Amino acid sequence: MDTNDQGSSAAAPRPTVQDVARALGVSTATVSRALSGSPNVSTATREKVMRGAAQLGYQPNVLARALRQERSSLVGLVVPDVRSDFFAAASSVLQRALEEHGFRLILGITGDDPDADRDYLVTLLQHRAEGIVHVPCTDEGAAPLLGGVPTPPPVVEFLRQSRSNVADTVVSNEREGARQLAEHLIAFGHRRLAVLAGPDRFSTTRDRVGGFVDGADAHGLEVEVRYGLYDHDWTHRETLTLMAGDAETRPTALFAAGNRLVSGALQALSELGLRVPADVSLVGADDPDWFRGCTPSVTTFAAPLEQMGLVAAQTLLGRMRPKGRQPRVGPIHALLGGQLIVRGSSGPPAAGA
Amino acid sequence: MDTNDQGSSAAAPRPTVQDVARALGVSTATVSRALSGSPNVSTATREKVMRGAAQLGYQPNVLARALRQERSSLVGLVVPDVRSDFFAAASSVLQRALEEHGFRLILGITGDDPDADRDYLVTLLQHRAEGIVHVPCTDEGAAPLLGGVPTPPPVVEFLRQSRSNVADTVVSNEREGARQLAEHLIAFGHRRLAVLAGPDRFSTTRDRVGGFVDGADAHGLEVEVRYGLYDHDWTHRETLTLMAGDAETRPTALFAAGNRLVSGALQALSELGLRVPADVSLVGADDPDWFRGCTPSVTTFAAPLEQMGLVAAQTLLGRMRPKGRQPRVGPIHALLGGQLIVRGSSGPPAAGA
DNA sequence: CTGTTAGCGCATTCAA
DNA sequence: TTGAATGCGCTAACAG
Numbered sequence: 001m002d003t004n005d006q007g008s009s010a011a012a013p014r015p016t017v018q019d020v021a022r023a024l025g026v027s028t029a030t031v032s033r034a035l036s037g038s039p040n041v042s043t044a045t046r047e048k049v050m051r052g053a054a055q056l057g058y059q060p061n062v063l064a065r066a067l068r069q070e071r072s073s074l075v076g077l078v079v080p081d082v083r084s085d086f087f088a089a090a091s092s093v094l095q096r097a098l099e100e101h102g103f104r105l106i107l108g109i110t111g112d113d114p115d116a117d118r119d120y121l122v123t124l125l126q127h128r129a130e131g132i133v134h135v136p137c138t139d140e141g142a143a144p145l146l147g148g149v150p151t152p153p154p155v156v157e158f159l160r161q162s163r164s165n166v167a168d169t170v171v172s173n174e175r176e177g178a179r180q181l182a183e184h185l186i187a188f189g190h191r192r193l194a195v196l197a198g199p200d201r202f203s204t205t206r207d208r209v210g211g212f213v214d215g216a217d218a219h220g221l222e223v224e225v226r227y228g229l230y231d232h233d234w235t236h237r238e239t240l241t242l243m244a245g246d247a248e249t250r251p252t253a254l255f256a257a258g259n260r261l262v263s264g265a266l267q268a269l270s271e272l273g274l275r276v277p278a279d280v281s282l283v284g285a286d287d288p289d290w291f292r293g294c295t296p297s298v299t300t301f302a303a304p305l306e307q308m309g310l311v312a313a314q315t316l317l318g319r320m321r322p323k324g325r326q327p328r329v330g331p332i333h334a335l336l337g338g339q340l341i342v343r344g345s346s347g348p349p350a351a352g353a
Numbered sequence: 354m355d356t357n358d359q360g361s362s363a364a365a366p367r368p369t370v371q372d373v374a375r376a377l378g379v380s381t382a383t384v385s386r387a388l389s390g391s392p393n394v395s396t397a398t399r400e401k402v403m404r405g406a407a408q409l410g411y412q413p414n415v416l417a418r419a420l421r422q423e424r425s426s427l428v429g430l431v432v433p434d435v436r437s438d439f440f441a442a443a444s445s446v447l448q449r450a451l452e453e454h455g456f457r458l459i460l461g462i463t464g465d466d467p468d469a470d471r472d473y474l475v476t477l478l479q480h481r482a483e484g485i486v487h488v489p490c491t492d493e494g495a496a497p498l499l500g501g502v503p504t505p506p507p508v509v510e511f512l513r514q515s516r517s518n519v520a521d522t523v524v525s526n527e528r529e530g531a532r533q534l535a536e537h538l539i540a541f542g543h544r545r546l547a548v549l550a551g552p553d554r555f556s557t558t559r560d561r562v563g564g565f566v567d568g569a570d571a572h573g574l575e576v577e578v579r580y581g582l583y584d585h586d587w588t589h590r591e592t593l594t595l596m597a598g599d600a601e602t603r604p605t606a607l608f609a610a611g612n613r614l615v616s617g618a619l620q621a622l623s624e625l626g627l628r629v630p631a632d633v634s635l636v637g638a639d640d641p642d643w644f645r646g647c648t649p650s651v652t653t654f655a656a657p658l659e660q661m662g663l664v665a666a667q668t669l670l671g672r673m674r675p676k677g678r679q680p681r682v683g684p685i686h687a688l689l690g691g692q693l694i695v696r697g698s699s700g701p702p703a704a705g706a
Numbered sequence: 707c708t709g710t711t712a713g714c715g716c717a718t719t720c721a722a
Numbered sequence: 723t724t725g726a727a728t729g730c731g732c733t734a735a736c737a738g
Contacts, residue, residue, distance in 0.1 A: 012503040014481075016731055027709045032733055040707060057501040059478040063420045064731035067714050072416060077460075083441040092435060092462050104476060107430075107460040109445050123457060125412045128367075148410040150365040232642040263646030270648050289585040290643045293616030295623050369715055380725045385717055395723060417715035420730050 015056040024052045035060065066128070075103045075316065076124035076132040076153075080112040084230070085259060085288040086305070087135065090159065093309030094133060101317055103130070112137040112199075121145050129153050131316045136162040139201065143167070154319030156312050160203045161333075168319070168332045170312040172303030174204050174285070175211035178255070180340045181283045181301055182215025182223075185253040188348045190281060193223045194251035196238055196261050198230035208257040208285060224251060235264025243272055243280065252280055252349035259286040262298055277347035287341060296344030303338040311336065368409040377405045388413065419481065428669065429477035429485040429506075431461040431470065437583070438612060438641040439658070440488065443512065446662030447486060454670055456483070465490040465552075474498050482506050484669045489515040492554065496520070507672030509665050513556045514686075521672070521685045523665040525656030527557050527638070528564035531608070533693045534636045534654055535568025535576075538606040541701045543634060546576045547604035549591055549614050551583040561610040561638060577604060588617025596625055596633065605633055605702040612639040615651055630700035640694060649697030656691040664689065 017035075021028045026045065034041045034049035041049075052058075066072045075098050079087045095105050106127060108120030117137050122145070124132055132155045134142050141162025146152035155167040185193060195212055198205045209225055216223045226242065228234045235256060243250050256265040262284035266276070274280050276296055284291065287302035311334050370388075374381045379398065387394045387402035394402075405411075419425040428451050432440045448458050459480060461473030470490050475498065477485055485508045487495050494515025499505035508520040538546060548565055551558045562578055569576045579595065581587045588609060596603050609615040615637035619629070627633050629649055637644065640655035664687050 014503050017733090018731080028731090029710080029733080030708060033708085036733080042707060045707080054501075057503055059475070059502060061420070061481060061731050062479045063416045063425060063481060064714090065733075067414070067416045067420055067716090067730095068732050068734080070714070082435050082445060083438060085436060088436040088441055092464075095460070095462050104480075105460050107448070107458050109448050122412065126415045127457075128414060128416060148407075149412060150367050150410055232646070260642060263643035266643075266646035266648065267650070270646075270650075276648075288643075289613060290616035290619075290641075290647075293585070293619035293623075293647075294643075295619065295629075295648050297620070297623075370717095371715080381716080382718080382726080383724060386724090389717080393723060398723080414715050417730090418717075420714095420732090421716045421718080423730070 014061075015053075015058045016061070017058075020049065020053050020056060020058050023056065024048060070128075072128040072130055073103050074106050074124075074127055074129045075320075076108065076120070076127075076129040076134075077105050078108040078110060078117065078120045078124070078132065079135045080110050080137055082107075082109060084286075086159070086286045086303075089305040090309045090312075093306050094158075094313055097310055097313030098316070101321070103320075110137060114138050118145060125149060125152070131320045132156070133158050133312055133316060134167070135159050137202070139163040141167060154316060156316045156319075158308070158312050162203075165331060168315050168334075170308055170315060170334045170336070171203070172308060172336050172338050174207035174301075174303070174338075175214070177285070177301030177303070177338045177340065178208040178211030178257070179215040181255055181299075182212045184299070184340065184342065185255075185281060185283065185346060186216065186219050186221065188253075188281065188346065190253040190349050191221060192249075192251045193221060193253050193255070194242060195223055195225045195255045195257060196235050196242070196265060197225065197227050197257040198261070200227045205257065208255075212255050212257075230258045230260050232260050232264040232267075235261040236268045239265045239268035240272065243269065243274060247279075247350070250280075253346070254280060254282045255284075256282060257285050259284060259288050259291070261285075262291070262300075266294065276345050279350060281346040281349070283346050291343070294345075299343045299346040300341050301338055302341055304336055308334075308336055367414075368411045369414070370411075373402065373406050373409060373411050376409065377401060423481075425481040425483055426456050427459050427477075427480055427482045428456045428673075429461065429473070429480075429482040429487075430458050431463060431473045431477070431485065432488045433463050433465040433490055435460075435462060437639075439512070439639045439656075442658040443662045443665075446659045447511075447666055450663055450666030451669070454674070456673075463490060465555075467491050471498060478502060478505070484673045485509070486511050486665055486669060487520070488512050490555070492516040494520060507669060509669045509672075511661070511665050515556075518684060521668050521687075523661050523668060523687045523689070524556070525661060525689050525691050527560040527654075527656070527691075528567070530638070530654030530656070530691050530693065531561040531564030531610070532568040534608055534652075535565045537652070537693065537695065538608075538634060538636065538699060539569065539572050539574065541606075541634065541699065543606040543702050544574060545602075545604045546574060546606050546608070547595060548576055548578045548608045548610060549588050549595070549618060550578065550580050550610040551614070553580045558610065561608075565608050565610075583611045583613050585613050585617040585620075588614040589621045590617075592618045592621035593625065596622065596627060600632075600703070603633075606699070607633060607635045608637075609635060610638050612637060612641050612644070614638075615644070615653075619647065629698050632703060634699040634702070636699050644696070647698075652696045652699040653694050654691055655694055657689055661687075661689055 017028045017031045021031045034046045110116040143164035157167045157169040161169040256262040284300040291298040370381045370384045374384045387399045463469040496517035510520045510522040514522040609618040637653040644651040
């Protein structure tokens with residue numbers, strides 16, 4: 001039917017500025033100028049070059065350009081996992097914002113593995129990325145690695161923050177959000193509270209748990225906390241054991257501190273025959289669409305992800321393209337407030353409890 | 354507290370092979386050889402170079418290397434939207450597979466906008482990407498663009514396929530899956546079926562709708578089809594109108610042909626006071642974790658995303674690194690079967706209907 | 707307005 | 723085993 005010229009064909013080399021120049025009888029400099037929109041070219045020449053380039057299927061080699069200009073126009077994005085709405089939403093906003101300024105994103109997915117994290121940061125250095133958006137998965141963050149390199153690119157820590165106070169950070173106020181969730185539950189009359197959370201090596205985990213415990217503490221209440229993974233199956237199993245007790249002693253309200261945890265908890269509660277919120281209230285974190293589709297819909301605390309993506313982009317752009325003579329300002333820490341969204345999954349405890 | 358040296362500092366240049374060479378009193382060639390693990394270097398020299406490089410915080414400039422070697426080690430991934438589990442799951446598998454072979458991913462999110470799609474493909478050409486994984490959002494795919502360029506990189510169409518038969522494709526058998534869903538519902542006794550689907554310019558949409566209609570057709574049944582968007586809110590609204598009729602005429606079973614559609618439909622059904630599956634059965638597509646957490650859990654047809662990612666990676670690798678003298682084989686079309694997963698959201702229709 | 711030249715950082719000939 | 727020299731494709735000086 002048709003020829004598939006992919007792969008191992010005769011390898012006709014891609015045309016270069018030289019080819020274009022030769023074909024049109026002009027110099028490479030003229031071609032370069034015409035293509036990059038320099039004002040120092042006559043309109044006639046410019047059009048001729050444009051046409052000639054298109055004719056030959058010329059595409060500038062941005063590697064060569066970057067090498068010459070010492071600007072790669074690449075921004076690195078290092079995240080644990082694009083499968084989570086929490087990260088996915090933010091990365092798409094980030095991408096849009098940075099592309100408007102001519103940067104391309106190069107993606108690294110670490111799976112929260114510190115080694116992978118390190119590898120990606122190294123790769124980004126090697127690609128001469130001009131900036132890095134980093135969701136750290138250790139308390140050190142990128143600092144130890146970047147410390148040894150002259151003129152490292154600016155880093156914005158996003159969503160989570162490391163403990164090394166060198167990078168700019170853009171995070172949401174998860175602590176306050178979790179406190180509000182606790183208040184919300186306690187106002188309904190709940191007294192036996194529990195939290196299911198991810199690994200406590202992440203700042204978000206610590207903030208969520210800490211805020212929730214604070215909120216309970218203000219009312220003299222204890223909270224049962226279980227750390228584990230940001231994973232549906234882990235939460236599923238953990239909820240089964242947590243709620244196995246009888247109605248007089250088991251928690252009457254549950255905080256699943258992440259959206260993957262919510263789905264796991266919901267599955268377990270359903271299997272245990274416990275009704276939400278009649279038998280147990282459930283509150284979550286983040287706000288994927290399906291929180292509204294669930295029966296009951298899920299009460300949660302939502303960070304302003306879009307806005308955070310924008311702020312992160314702005315912060316990074318400010319470092320990458322300093323306008324005027326900026327007096328080299330210290331780390332910027334943006335803490336954005338989120339929103340408590342009350343839905344059907346939270347309510348008063350059963351009378352018997 | 355600490356100095357933030359990010360951004361506009363004195364701009365100490367990053368060390369190059371020359372710097373390393375000079376510092377150690379050897380030639381650049383030796384440094385290059387030592388760092389790239391050439392066998393033609395004495396062990397002593399190699400170690401000396403390694404240490405010296407580390408000392409200076411040297412990181413190879415992969416742009417220069419790529420320029421010289423004419424191998425960028427970049428693979429482009431062009432997807433509509435990383436927020437969907439459908440795409441996110443696949444991209445993380447893809448990434449793992451390609452990285453094992455030394456490729457890095459450069460990401461483009463198109464939002465299903467044909468212009469953005471084109472822009473990314475151009476960018477990838479300019480970055481001399483060695484291969485492209487493309488989720489096309491038009492029937493033409495990448496063919497018209499790549500046609501004008503000498504030695505274009507190999508392209509694998511992923512998840513969806515365009516109508517131009519030049520690229521390799523890796524897709525799941527959505528048509529068969531949808532047919533099975535129809536059979537499943539009809540076996541329960543449903544006779545009034547409806548489909549909510551995304552835009553019909555995507556092959557997946559057409560396959561899902563087509564397969565479902567085929568399945569119904571085999572039993573002499575009509576299906577009400579509504580095309581729209583892969584979007585929670587659209588489905589929410591559409592379901593409200595679709596199910597507004599009385600119990601004798603409205604559909605008794607609904608196929609929401611995408612996971613974002615399922616959450617919208619669930620929300621609407623809940624608001625209408627319709628119980629699933631007692632009043633209406635709902636089946637979906639894809640299989641995000643939360644399908645198991647919902648009450649009721651969602652019956653669906655799931656594509657083997659992980660496997661598809663692997664196959665796509667293999668296919669692309671075969672084109673990028675042809676082993677031996679491969680006789681330039683024509684387009685490969687991989688069609689992978691998925692799995693019908695029966696859960697709680699489907700059941701027999703109410704007696705009255 | 708256009709052409710000539712040089713060099714970004716690296717890997718690779720070819721000689722020694 | 724090592725060094726000197728060349729060029730990947732491009733843009734930025736500097737001339738004309």
